[in-house]
Every structure is written in structure tokens, then in C-alpha cells.
Amino acid sequence: MTTRYDVSRDELAAVLSGAPRYRVDQVWNGLYSRLGEPDTWTDLPRALRAELAARLPVALSPVTESVSDKGDTVKFLWELDGGSRIETVLMLYRDRATVCISSQAGCAMACGFCATGQAGFTRHLSAGEIVEQVVRATERARAVDRRVSNVVFMGMGEPMANEAAVWTAVERIHGDLGLSARHITISTVGIIPGIRKLAERPLPVNLAVSLHAANDALRDELVPINRRYPIDDLVGACRDYLARRNRRISFEWAMIDGVNDRDSDARELADVCRRLRPTAHVNLIPLNPTPGYPTRGSSLKRVHEFRDLLERFGANATVRQNRGTEIDAACGQLAAGQPVTLRPTRSGHTVVE
Ligand code: SAH
Secondary structure, three states: OOOOOOOOHHHHHHHOOOOOHHHHHHHHHHHHHHOOOHHHOOOOOHHHHHHHHHHOOOOOEEEEEEEEHHHOEEEEEEEOOOOOEEEEEEEEOOOOEEEEOOOEEEOOOOOOOOHHHHHOEEEEOOHHHHHHHHHHHHHHHHHOOOOEEEEEEOOOOOHHHOHHHHHHHHHHHHHOOOOOHHHEEEEEOOOHHHHHHHHHOOOOOEEEEEOOOOOHHHHHHHOHHHHOOOHHHHHHHHHHHHHHOOOOEEEEEEEEOOOOOOHHHHHHHHHHHHOOOOOOEEEEEEOOOOOOOOOOEOOHHHHHHHHHHHHHOOOEEEEOOOOOHHHOOOOOOOOOOOHHHOOOOOOOOOEEO
16 A cells, blocks of 8 residues: 555655646645645645545554653554554653654564564565654654654664665655754664665665674574674674764663673673774663563663773763653563553553544
8 A cells, every 4th residue: 555655756746646746846845844634734725635635545543642751752553554553652852852763563683682573573664654653753743842853763673674665764754854864863683784785875874783792692692683694794884884974883782681781791892892983882771671581671770880891991882761661662662562561650651542
């Protein structure tokens, strides 16, 4: 099914055949600047709006919207054509907002500590299904006077396993929704052909690599795709990316108690970071709980000690704030499960059916 945000401007013109070019441009402006339903663009002819709504349906049917962190984190659960479900997370800050979007329904990478990985792969998302997540979240942000400043491909799925659709979406988010490439981040488990492809693309987006272990034996266990794309080769692909792009690469490191938070892990990680120029920046968060993984996240005290160790060994690291754990909206918790998993909390989330 072709949905509203799947079409290019020329394809839109073909769908609205007979409409003059300036009308097509007005519709495009409606889709990417005004947002909302065509119904509300009342300066456009009613017949044109009706035709658009009928021929290009939206891709995302809302199932639930959950709120936590005193209203500052919003998780959307959507149903897609065919019945699969995906999630999008909007994080509101004082004067801006970040949207975390999904690139696949489910994920085939099978990282044991990740709820999406535990659930397995269902299907790729189309470019329109990806873009519409940003559009819907932007509408929600506008309603509370925030501007979406950043988009991160850190929701469900492996973006570099769906590179073509992800790239089309990036171009739309950049060219039509108006975000600069430096405010778009693609996070990958380390699919080397995807990273190489990305290096040839014209926009210099940020690249985040989910490293989590800096030796192959441990990474093979935590991130199974490492058996195909081991650390040395991955670092090589990152170096090539940096050689083409005036950007930093960041490494994601979910800290797992007693597994990857030892002093030796910090030393190995710092060694890997220093192989890149400029050195990679490490983002640390304690592992978030998921149903299928028995090990706990490191204590915050240990996370900070680990950060200090990294700095002592010559790497830069930031401890990232955790958002949305109480509504299963935090990193690695997206599973498109039923909202009955939600518990009432002091900050009070809501579930809207
Ligand atoms: N597949 C891509 C995009 C997912 S991004 C990737 O792997 O990068 C989600 C980030 O959250 C990744 O860094 C992922 O490794 C991390 N993550 C997964 N499960 C987590 C958990 N339980 N706690 C903290 N981070 C987790």
C-alpha cells in the first residue's frame, strides 16, 4: 500500500493528476509544513483535499499514547497496514524535542538484552512509514509549543538492514521537514555494508554504533551480528566513514552489571575509541530491564566510575539520562507489547485508547 508520506513530489503530482503544479506544491506544503489532516487546509479546494485523503491514506493508526517523566516522554504505539505494530518515542525538553523512530517492525539482530531483539523480525518499514512517525511526533510537539530539533533512528529495528528506505526518509526529513543532517542520527548494530553505503550518501548524518563490548568474544555473545562483522572490520568501516565525513562517531554502551562494566572493559573500549580520528565519543547508560534478559544494569555509581576510567584512559564519555523506563519507552524496551504492562506511577502516565 502506498501511504501519504511514501510519495515524492512528482508521484504526488501523478496521484493528483489534473491538479495544477501550484496546487501540488500547496499540498506538499500541507504535508510537510502545516501538518495535520488535509481537512484542515481550508484554503485548498475541498475536492482536492478529499482526493488526497482517499488516495493516499495515512500509514499509522494510533493504538495507544503513553506519557511519563511528568509528561516529558511520550510513547506512541502504532498499527501498520498488515497489523504489525511499531513504537515512536517523543522526548520533550525545555524548548525543543527529540523523536526516536523505528525503521523496522521487530528486529532480526537478536541482541539478547534488547526487547525488540527478543521479539524477532516482522518486516521492513517503508520510507513513508518512517517519515510519518516524525510528522506525527512533530504535531504532538507543536501542541505543547516545542519544535522537533533532532531525529534519532534508535527505535525498533536495524536501520542499516533497511538502508534504502531509511535513506529516502532521511532525505525527506532533511529536505522537506527541514532538519539539518547534523541533527539526524542513525544508530547501527554495526552492519558494515550499511555503514559503507551511508558514507557514500550525500548528507553527513551522525553515526552511532552500538558497541557494548570491545572484544570479539564478549561482543559475539551480546551482539550476535559481531560474528559476521567483527570489531576490527567494524572499526575499519568507521574510520572510512570519518575519512569522508566531517562528523564524530559515537559508541553506545549499555552497562550490564558484571558483564561489560569491568575495569578491563573500560581499557579495551578506550583503546577502540582511540583508533578513530577524531576519537569516538562514548554514550553510557545503565542497561534497561527487559523481560527476556536476567542480568541487571550497572549501578549509577558504577556508570560514573566507568566514565571516569574511560577518561583516564583517553576516551570521552557522557552518561546519558534515562527517559521513559516506567512506560517501557527507554532504550531497548520497545516491543510493541500491550499497554497492560504499564503500571501507575507517581509522575502519572496515561494510556489513551
Ligand atoms: N538496531 C540499532 C538501533 C537500535 S537503537 C542499533 O542497534 O543501534 C537502540 C539502542 O539501545 C542501541 O544502542 C541498543 O543496543 C540499545 N539497547 C538495546 N537494549 C537495551 C537495553 N535493554 N538497555 C539499554 N540499551 C539498550
